[in-house]
Every structure is written in C-alpha cells, then in structure tokens.
Amino acid sequence: MTDSPQIQEIKARYKASFPEKANMLSGFMRVVSTGGELTILREELHKLAGSSGMYSYDDISSLCRKAMQSIDNDQLENLHNELSQLINLVEQS
Amino acid sequence: MLRKFSRVVSINQTQNTINKQLVSKLQLAYFAVDPQMNVCACSSNLTDYGFPQLECGEPIDDQIDFMIGLDAETELDLPVMSSPSGIPISINMMPSDDQLTVLISNASVATEQRQMLQQAANENELLVEKQKKLMFDLETASIELEKKNTELEEASRLQTSFLSGVSHEFRTPLTSIIGYTNLVQKGIEQMSRQIASRIAKQDSFSYLNAVQRSSKHLLSLVENLLDHGKLDSDEIFIHPKPTDLAELFDDVELLLAPLSQTKDIELNVAFASSEGNYVILDDSRLRQCLINLVGNAIKFTDVGGVELLAHLDNEELRIQVKDTGMGISADNLEKIRLPFYQVADTGKVGTGLGLTITERIIDLMGGELAIESEVGSGTTVRFSMPAPQAPQEEHFSNLAAESNDSLKVLLAEDDSDIADLVTMMLMERGVNVTRVANGALAVEALHNDKFDLVLMDIHMPIMTGYEAIAELNKANIKTPVVVMSASGIEADQKKAVDLGCAAYLVKPVSVDEIIAVAKTVMIDD
Amino acid sequence: MKKKKICMVGDFSVGKTSLTQKFVNNVFSDKYLTTVGVKIDTVEVMDTKLVVWDVAGRDSLSPINASYLVGAAGVILVADGTRKSTVEGLHEIWDTVAGRIGEVPCVVALNKADLDDWNVDEGKINDFKNRGWSVFESSAKDGIAVEALFNALVEKL
Numbered sequence: 116m117t118d119s120p121q122i123q124e125i126k127a128r129y130k131a132s133f134p135e136k137a138n139m140l141s142g143f144m145r146v147v148s149t150g151g152e153l154t155i156l157r158e159e160l161h162k163l164a165g166s167s168g169m170y171s172y173d174d175i176s177s178l179c180r181k182a183m184q185s186i187d188n189d190q191l192e193n194l195h196n197e198l199s200q201l202i203n204l205v206e207q208s
Numbered sequence: 209m210l211r212k213f214s215r216v217v218s219i220n221q222t223q224n225t226i227n228k229q230l231v232s233k234l235q236l237a238y239f240a241v242d243p244q245m246n247v248c249a250c251s252s253n254l255t256d257y258g259f260p261q262l263e264c265g266e267p268i269d270d271q272i273d274f275m276i277g278l279d280a281e282t283e284l285d286l287p288v289m290s291s292p293s294g295i296p297i298s299i300n301m302m303p304s305d306d307q308l309t310v311l312i313s314n315a316s317v318a319t320e321q322r323q324m325l326q327q328a329a330n331e332n333e334l335l336v337e338k339q340k341k342l343m344f345d346l347e348t349a350s351i352e353l354e355k356k357n358t359e360l361e362e363a364s365r366l367q368t369s370f371l372s373g374v375s376h377e378f379r380t381p382l383t384s385i386i387g388y389t390n391l392v393q394k395g396i397e398q399m400s401r402q403i404a405s406r407i408a409k410q411d412s413f414s415y416l417n418a419v420q421r422s423s424k425h426l427l428s429l430v431e432n433l434l435d436h437g438k439l440d441s442d443e444i445f446i447h448p449k450p451t452d453l454a455e456l457f458d459d460v461e462l463l464l465a466p467l468s469q470t471k472d473i474e475l476n477v478a479f480a481s482s483e484g485n486y487v488i489l490d491d492s493r494l495r496q497c498l499i500n501l502v503g504n505a506i507k508f509t510d511v512g513g514v515e516l517l518a519h520l521d522n523e524e525l526r527i528q529v530k531d532t533g534m535g536i537s538a539d540n541l542e543k544i545r546l547p548f549y550q551v552a553d554t555g556k557v558g559t560g561l562g563l564t565i566t567e568r569i570i571d572l573m574g575g576e577l578a579i580e581s582e583v584g585s586g587t588t589v590r591f592s593m594p595a596p597q598a599p600q601e602e603h604f605s606n607l608a609a610e611s612n613d614s615l616k617v618l619l620a621e622d623d624s625d626i627a628d629l630v631t632m633m634l635m636e637r638g639v640n641v642t643r644v645a646n647g648a649l650a651v652e653a654l655h656n657d658k659f660d661l662v663l664m665d666i667h668m669p670i671m672t673g674y675e676a677i678a679e680l681n682k683a684n685i686k687t688p689v690v691v692m693s694a695s696g697i698e699a700d701q702k703k704a705v706d707l708g709c710a711a712y713l714v715k716p717v718s719v720d721e722i723i724a725v726a727k728t729v730m731i732d733d
Numbered sequence: 734m735k736k737k738k739i740c741m742v743g744d745f746s747v748g749k750t751s752l753t754q755k756f757v758n759n760v761f762s763d764k765y766l767t768t769v770g771v772k773i774d775t776v777e778v779m780d781t782k783l784v785v786w787d788v789a790g791r792d793s794l795s796p797i798n799a800s801y802l803v804g805a806a807g808v809i810l811v812a813d814g815t816r817k818s819t820v821e822g823l824h825e826i827w828d829t830v831a832g833r834i835g836e837v838p839c840v841v842a843l844n845k846a847d848l849d850d851w852n853v854d855e856g857k858i859n860d861f862k863n864r865g866w867s868v869f870e871s872s873a874k875d876g877i878a879v880e881a882l883f884n885a886l887v888e889k890l
Contacts, residue, residue, distance in 0.1 A: 288770025
C-alpha cells in the first residue's frame, strides 16, 4: 500500500528534521567525552528511539536503544561509539 | 688415595706428632678440636688455603666458617670445597675419643677434571631438554594446525552445501512461478481470442494461487536468511501483544495442511486450554517457530503423520511436535542446531537455518527447545514458554471490524513527530482522533468527553502516562487504555498491567496493530 | 651473634649459585658455570651470621652428596620454573635432605621467574605449601624475591 500524500508529507517533514537531530546529538558527544551528566541525552535517545521506529528507521531506533543500554550500564566507551555511529546514520538517512 | 693416607695419619695421631715433611709435600694441612669444639692443634700452612692462623683453646666456629653447625663426633668426607683462597680442597674429618682431626688437602687436579666433565655433561643435558621441549611445542602446534584446518574445511563445506541448498530452494519456486505465469499469459491470450470460458478463468485462478504460494515460500526463505543475519548481530526483538491462541493454531493448521496432503500423511493439530485462549505473547514469532518445526516434521516424514499438540495451563504454553519420520541419529542431533547444517543423504533441501533461528527465538521468548529422536521411528520436539493471560478476554466488535467510523480515540503523546503520523494514519482509516500532549490534558479530555479508547505514551511532561492512568482509575473512568512505550522492559509492562491497562504496545507500533488492539480491547456492550 | 649453616639444594642449572651470589654479593651472570662440590659464602642476615653452602646440583653424573648437608639448620630447595622436571624433582631431593639431616626448616625458590616459558602448575605449588614450606617465584637476574626467600628461611631457624 502506498502512502497518501498527507502521510508522505508527514514522513518528509520527519526526514527533514534529521540534520537538526544529528546536530543535537553531536552536541552530546562532548558531554560523553568529558564524563558529563547523561540524563538529558537518555531522554533524547528515548524519544528518538520511539519516533524513528514509528517512521520505520529501524536501525536508528535499535542503535538508540543500544546507546540507552550503555548509559544504563555505565559503558561510556560503547556509548561513545554508538553515539558517533548514530550521528552518522542520522546524517545519512 | 686420601683414604689410605688418612688411615696412616689416624694411627699416628695419638702420638701427637705428625710427619711434617709428608704434610708439606702433599700440601696437607690440618687442625684438631676437642669435644667442646675448641682448637687443640693445627698446622701452620692453613694460611696457604686462605684460612686464618688458628688460636688454640678458642672455639673453632669463630675461626673457620665451614665448621659452623658441625660436631666432634661425626666422620665426614667432603670431596671438593672451594677454600677461601679459591684453591679447591678436599676435607676429611676423623673423630676419635678425645678429639676431631680435620685434614685439608689440595684437590685442584681432580676438581679441574670434574669441572670440565660436569660442565659438558650438564650443558649437553640442557640442550637435550630444550630439544625435547621444542619437539613437543612443534607437535602441539601441528596438532592445533590440523584441528584448525579441519574446522575450516567443515565451515567451507557447510557454506558450500548451504549455497547449493539455497539456490535449489530458490530455483524450485521460481521455476514454478515462471511456469504458471506463462500458463496464465496463454490463458489470457486464449480469453482475448475466444470468448472467456469459465474453464480458462478457473485455471488461471489456480495458477495464480500457485504463483502466490511459491512467492510466499520465497519470501519466507528470504526472511529466514535475514533473520539469520540478525541472529548474528543479536537484533531479533520480541513484541508480545494480546493473542488468540485458538486462532493462531487454526492458522498454522490451515497453512500447513496442503503440505501434508501433497505427501499423503496425516497432520493433526490440537490445542487445549484450562484458562481461555487469550494470552500475551509475540504471535508472529510463535507462528514462525511452529511453521518451521511442523514444516520440518512434514518434510522428513514419508509415512504416518505429524502431530502438533499445544496445552495452555497456569500461564504456560507447552508445545509438542511429534512425527513418525526418519528420525535423527544421536550424532546428528547435536549438529542440526548449528547454522547451515544439514544431514547428508536425506534427499531433502533447505537452508539449514530454520532450526537455528527457531531455537534462538524460543530462547528469546523464555523457552527452551528439547529434541528427542530415534532413527527409523520418528522425532519429538518440545518447548514451553510463559503465556500470561491478556488483561481482558476478546470482545470482538463486529461493528468496529467492518468500519472504524465508530472509533473515537484519544491520543496522548508529547512527541509531535509520532503524534502527527499516528493521527494521520488513524484518520485515514476513518478513526476519529483527539490529540493531547501530556497526561494532565488527557485526564481533562476524558472528564469532558467520551472516548472508545485511549492511546497513552508513558514519558510525557507535566503528568506521565502512569500518573494519568492512576488518576483515571481514581476518577472511575473506565475507558480502555493502551500503553505505547519505547520501553520493552518487563517491569514497565508489569506496571501497566498492574494499573489495569488493556494492552501494552512496544514502539515502533504499526497502525494496523493499534487498530487490531483497539478492536480486541473494546468492550462490546 | 648466632651462627647458622644453610644449604642450597636442587637440580643442576636451576640457579642455586646465581641466587646465592645475588644475595651475598649482589652480582648476576647469565653464563652457566657448573658448581663442583660446594662453595661456601657467609652473610649477615638480621642478627644471624649465615653460612651458605652452595651445594653442587643433582645431575646425570651424580646424585646430591648428602655429606655436605650435615650440620645445616635449614635448606633452600631451588627449582627452575621453566623446567617442569626440576620442580617435580624437589620431593625426591627433599627425601635425600630429610634422610640425612631430618626435617629441617625449608623454603622453596621457583627460580627464573623473569623467563617467558614459565611452566609450574598451581597444584604443585599447593603440594609444597601443604608441607609447610614457603614458596617464592624468584628471579636471580632481576633480584625478585631473592632477599625475601633468604629472610623467610632465617625467620624459621
């Protein structure tokens, strides 16, 4: 089933927000490298995991979840890698 | 020689005079101590060996180190000792009634020979030891290498047989698709030439059905391959949701019956429950496992039949798939769980992935797969998994099934990206949607208006989904609530169930899913 | 000052002379030079004058001459941690010691700990410890545990 023009428009709008999202995530790279507070990053990842999944960007969604897990388990090295992968992925999507 | 000489000395020692000429000729030095270990006699040439000039009447162990710890009663021969001057000496201690006489003689010649001999022998032995060790290391390395080689060969054999299996599997349905589409084309040509005959039409339908079957089979093959890729990267997710088990088993029977009919064997599917049919689990993953296991059983059974027994009891679903097929040898039982492994000489084809994927999925769903088999008499596969009761029994609204016009949904979601999409998709299905961006607004809306269903996000500002549900419970507002959350954590799901939510959907959620859940949770009154 | 005789015993080329020389004179040489008979050195450890008898190792030509052991207050059993046979041989060597001078205080030096091909299993070490012996993984070359093992023996005397 193809999407209606309205749905297509909503999806395009979501896609257009990716550069802004990538930019926002890049801002957190510094926080991660300097061992800063990660609560807000976790919130943002949670949101992105939900919305990207709904828009069928499954790889973005699952990477968000992985990064959230890394925050929960205090694995900062993994988090650093996942976040930079995520930024790449969001930029390229 | 020394022995002989010492006897001469011991005969003479009682006379208290020693033949000084003889002593000096053989570089023989001596001293004697009394029973209290004080020096009572000594030769003047002790200093030739680097020993001090001894003082009579004084304790020997203050003057000669090697006497420390010794007594006057023990006879001792010390063949070689390095003296303080570095000259090797031989020492002979001879006790008698009233004293211990200690003779010291030059052992240079004997020691030099011994030194050479011993050095050569020991160096040689060290070399032999080193050689043995090297040989051992070499042998270990070669055994290790051989093992690696065998493993590599096995891996490459598996991959080759996998590739040939896959290409065969793909070729069969593809050939059939091409063949049947050809027939349909010819049928259409005929139809255009003649007046459309009923027979041609019916043939075309059955051809198209065949095409569809083949396509579906191809699709499931591709899905298996993709799942295997995900297995490697741990990316298979389980999405439990309310499921009607009776329907699910009916589906499985309908799907697989044609396969058993073509082989002329029995297929018996039986589902029994002591607590209703409505549970929470991932129906599509369970379906995938059952199709794989029952499909396999049919594939390897030529006479007799296949039986799928399922029993739901105490929130546990127990499943048994039993066949009267060729069976699996103990040796192969281990290997069939490996990806790409296929028992040789069965004349059957496949990807060799089905069981690996099935086992992994069952594991993720909280179960464990057990296989029992006897060659020639058949195989039985068992597993069980938790199947908690869904919060409400199915109350299927026929009205809603036909049209969604009657559905009035309140969507509480703070993420406008998600809210936009869900709203639009629901509206396109004829659902009436009201949007709010936090829990407090949702509670307010429900006080002012009547809705059929609430779709509730959990993480929201001002008032979270959980808080809002608690408020609704307090206000005795009974509108069914479906929680949508990005959290797949069990504790969160339990919390939702504890709060009396109708269902818990893990994001991403498709609109079809929302509508299906909406239909099942709406109380038809 | 107390005066005590101790003996270094073990198989050939395990480092008895090297350990003694490192401890007494703080020198080390990589070159293997077999000891014939016995070499005697003295050193003061705490309040004790220690006479160290560096006894020729057991080799294919001859067993340990137990006469050298007479009068010893304690022994250091030395093995080469990279040669399994020298570690396993310590029990037999101990039998020689105990047979001649009784069960005197004893510490074990598993020497050459600086080398890569270390080959001592935990079970053997536990065997030694169960006999009440202190076990040291020593290196005469790097000076590791050398003082500690002599001190440990002196404390037991």
